[in-house]
Amino acid sequence: MTPPQPSLRVLFVEDHPLFRMALGMLLASTGNVEIAAEADRGADALARVEEQEFDLILLDIRLPDMSGIDVARELRERGCDTPILVLSMRDESEVRRLLPAGVSFFSKAAPPEEIAAAVQRAAQPAG
Structure with a gap:
């Protein structure tokens, strides 16, 4: 029997509660993703990263107080090297x-299983 994979501790930053809940449930069903913290504003996301460590930051591009791109830039400027996956309905290109270097993108319009797979890929160490 294969031992269970360690949980990926995710900070999920999304201002739409229904999408946050639905994607959180989908990711939890994979068996190795734990939504360790949530935020619905950029400032709250920056504070959560100061409080604890995560394996991945799942970040909406549109937040009420600042853009997800600005959050990602600020995190990188602060020396945060946690993988970041930005989700958006906007045009991919x-x-x-x-996006700052080292930040991934995935479309919210993709099928749920593709988003779940993108989360797994984004959390993998580079190399």
């Missing part, structure tokens, strides 16, 4: 062009 526009979003990718604006």
